[in-house]
Amino acid sequence: EIMDKTTKSLVEALEERLTVLNQNPDSWSDADLRFLDEFADSRVIGLGEATHGTSEFFMAKSRIFKYLVENHGFYVYAFEADYGECVYINDAVQKGQGSSIRNLMTEKMIFWTWKTKEVQHLLEWMCSYNQDKTEEDKIQYIGVDCQFNNYNTILLKEFLAEAGPAISDFAENILDSVKNAHDTQFE
Numbered sequence: 001e002i003m004d005k006t007t008k009s010l011v012e013a014l015e016e017r018l019t020v021l022n023q024n025p026d027s028w029s030d031a032d033l034r035f036l037d038e039f040a041d042s043r044v045i046g047l048g049e050a051t052h053g054t055s056e057f058f059m060a061k062s063r064i065f066k067y068l069v070e071n072h073g074f075y076v077y078a079f080e081a082d083y084g085e086c087v088y089i090n091d092a093v094q095k096g097q098g099s100s101i102r103n104l105m106t107e108k109m110i111f112w113t114w115k116t117k118e119v120q121h122l123l124e125w126m127c128s129y130n131q132d133k134t135e136e137d138k139i140q141y142i143g144v145d146c147q148f149n150n151y152n153t154i155l156l157k158e159f160l161a162e163a164g165p166a167i168s169d170f171a172e173n174i175l176d177s178v179k180n181a182h183d184t185q186f187e
């Protein structure tokens with residue numbers, strides 16, 4: 001098969017940087033992941049997957065995240081999950097309440113793709129990691145998707161209630177309309 005010049009140079013550049021890892025992420029040592037040290041000063045590292053819900057991809061992402069937390073001070077796992085559901089789960093992560101993770105996943109998680117033992121294990125590890133940490137050294141779990149209003153309107157109402165009755169009363173009807181529109185759309 002003949003490659004054009006641009007494709008060939010891209011393939012060559014990728015091959016120079018390629019790090020081959022064993023198929024089992026649980027067996028990866030810190031030495032296996034030292035190639036990640038190159039990204040230690042990065043503010044954001046994106047970890048994707050070819051398919052949602054595949055065990056091996058999530059095991060790999062979890063192992064990489066653990067390495068980056070333990071070796072380079074990364075503190076946030078931004079997840080393609082509903083923002084509101086993650087607020088509840090992050091509360092447990094912050095409090096080190098690993099025993100509540102399974103129930104929160106069952107009750108709060110919307111997408112089936114994240115209701116896996118691999119996600120559960122990562123969240124439980126995050127809880128465990130945070131148990132002896134100061135507030136500023138704790139890792140966070142945040143959702144960066146807002147497709148649903150299951151929890152977002154509730155959380156916003158709670159926040160606005162603390163801000164004061166004037167703003168809370170004003171926003172109440174608007175947020176109820178948003179929630180009702182969402183509920184009607186997904187009946």
